[in-house]
Amino acid sequence: MCKKQILVVEDQAVVAENIRKILLSYGYEVPEPIPTGEEAIEAINKKHPDLILLDIMLKDKLSGIDVANYIIDMNIPIIYLTAYSDKNIIEEAKETGPFGYLIKPFRERELIATIKMAFFRHKMELELKESEEKFRTLVETTDEGICMFDKDEFFTFINEAGAKIFDDEISSFKEKNLSNYLNRYNSEILHKHNKLRKENKSSRYEMEIILKDGRKRILNIIGSPRFQDGNFIGTFAIFNDITEKRMADLKLKQTMASYTRIFENIQDIYYEIEFNGTILEMSPSIEHDSSYTRNELIGKSLYDLCYDEDQREFFLTKLTKDGDVYDYEIVLRDKDKTPLICTINAKIIKDEDTDKIRIIGSLKNITEQKESEAARQEYEKRYRKLFESSIDAVFLMDENSFLDCNNATLKLFGLTEKTDFLHLHPADISPEIQADKKSSRKTIDAHIYKTLKKGSMKFTWIYKKSTGETFPAEVWLNCLKLDNKSLIQGTIREINNN
The missing domain is CATH 3.40.50.2300 (Response regulator)
Incomplete structure (x- = not known):
């Protein structure tokens, strides 16, 4: 020393x-x-x-x-x-x-x-x-506001950062009271904490101030008591502006609430898995399309639910190569072993903090759609066979014109090609006036409307062949749904007076 x-x-x-x-x-x-x-x-x-x-x-x-x-x-x-x-x-x-x-x-x-x-x-x-x-140095360089008040909450000191938060000059705080910046509710908050200070207690609290231009700011405040010779002389306070943080928190809360509502009500199945297939998250919509519950699936491997290993390997190969996959058709195994035909979307995500690879995406159960499509194709196949082999004239039309017909229809009207018949209106192959002296067009439009509303009807009609010759016939109209569209299937049988 x-x-x-x-x-x-x-x-x-x-x-x-x-x-x-x-x-x-x-x-x-x-x-x-x-x-x-x-x-x-x-x-x-x-x-x-x-x-x-x-x-x-x-x-x-x-x-x-x-x-x-x-x-x-x-x-x-x-x-x-x-x-x-x-x-x-x-x-x-x-x-x-x-x-x-x-x-x-x-x-x-x-x-x-x-x-x-x-x-x-x-x-x-x-x-x-x-x-x-x-x-x-701390007071002059810190971004936090630092100030002192006397026992009646008049400013006795404020640093540059504090004055900036209040959007005012340091000189303007002389003989100014904190209550000048508060509404009634926040004045009560101040009074409550000032009472704690007189009891020699520090406290942390949030309070809203109103700036001179009317803008509002939210402050996070740590207040400590100041005593001299055993007497309370005021408060030492450190504060910062948390308005943006509170607004961001509110926005995040609203976003999370919206996300939760979407997540809980989304029709498709949202999922999040590790690269090895372990399910980290699954939306509740899985319970509408599967006998699994959401909790039963979390922790399982999505890959183990694949029916076809080749499908799974092709999916992973494409995902690894491209980083994403869209509308890939894959068959999954339900809890009761029932196959679920799904389209899958997937995207590889890398966590910046941990470098872990995750896969997020969605599944859509198209089993019913596939079954419906297969049934429709089978129905169309059978219907087409009956359609073409019928000896009666059979046609398909919407509310405006013919869409299809069999060969018997062409023969009945003396036509050689379907293109000569398609897109015609029933009135185009009828005389202008029917036997009851009524307009063919108005009458047939009424029959079409009634069929679409009630499902079917039968009536007698006068038709006109391509040669101009007219003939009576019995007509059956039936409404049917095809690809969610209302169509009319009709049958014409010529009445032979002989």
């Missing part, structure tokens, strides 16, 4: 040497005493002592007070030595900020005690100054 160096500036050689011997005996480093002010300044600049014992009344043109004023910015503690107790001299000496006075003659114990006290006080002041500088 380095010895403390003490410089003695004393014009009485005997006194100076006596002091030096005492200090040396206590382990201090003590250079040769200095008798004059000019020499003292030179020695101080050269040696930078840790403490100076300085005679106030030096026999020189520079007094001890002059020396002290010269080195006042060097932050070296000074203890004055004086044989005088003149009030004017003492008052003048006080202006230089000495760390003590020793009235000559003084005792050894008094000398050492004063020096130790000066060193201790100087150390405390340095630490306090360092602490204040750190605090000042």
Whole structure:
């Protein structure tokens, strides 16, 4: 540990040497005493002592007070030595900020005690100054607002960041009360926490302030009490603006609520799996298309549910190569082993934090659609066979024109090609007036409308062949659904009067 160096500036050689011997005996480093002010300044600049014992009344043109004023910015503690107790001299000496006075003659114990006290006080002041500088730097550079209030919530201090949050200049906070920025509800919050402060309790809370232009900001505040001599004198507060965070939280909450509603009500089956197939998430819609519950599937492997290994391998190969797959048809095994025909969409996702690979996508159960399509194809196949082999004229039409007909229809009307018949209206192969003197077009349109509404009807009709020859016939119309569209299947049987 380095010895403390003490410089003695004393014009009485005997006194100076006596002091030096005492200090040396206590382990201090003590250079040769200095008798004059000019020499003292030179020695101080050269040696930078840790403490100076300085005679106030030096026999020189520079007094001890002059020396002290010269080195006042060097932050070296000074203890004055004086044989005088003149009030004017003492008052003048006080202006230089000495760390003590020793009235000559003084005792050894008094000398050492004063020096130790000066060193201790100087150390405390340095630490306090360092602490204040750190605090000042923190206050001036932090993004958080820092302020102090008196016991009635008037601002006594606010930093630049705090003033910025309040959208005002620091100078404008003088004699301004925090309640100026609060509505009634938030004033009650302030009153509640101010009461805690008077009970010497700190607290964290949120409060809304209203800026001078009417905008509202939400602050997160940590308030601590300030006491002096046992009396509450105000609050020290650190605060930050969390308006954007609260708005983002609200938006996230709304988004999550919307996502949850969509997730719980989505018709397709949303899933999330690890690359090895382990199911991490499955939407509740799985329970509408499968005998599995959502909870039963989480943790299982989606790949184990595949009926066909070749389908599964092709799917994984394509997904690995392209990074995504859309509308790939795959057959899955239900809980009761029933096959479920599905289309699957999948996309590879990489977690940026963990580098783990996940697959997200959707499944759509098209089993009923496939079965319906197969049944329709079988029906059409059987219907087409009957359609073409019938000896009666059979046709298919919508509400406006013919769409299809069999060969018997072409033969009946004296036509050779279907294109000559298709897209005609029934009135086009009828005379303008029927046997009851009514318009063919109006009457047949009424029959078409009635068939589409009631399902079927039978009537007698006069038709006209391509040669212009007319003939009577019995007509049966039946409404049928094909690809969710209402159509009419009709049969014409010529009435042979012979």
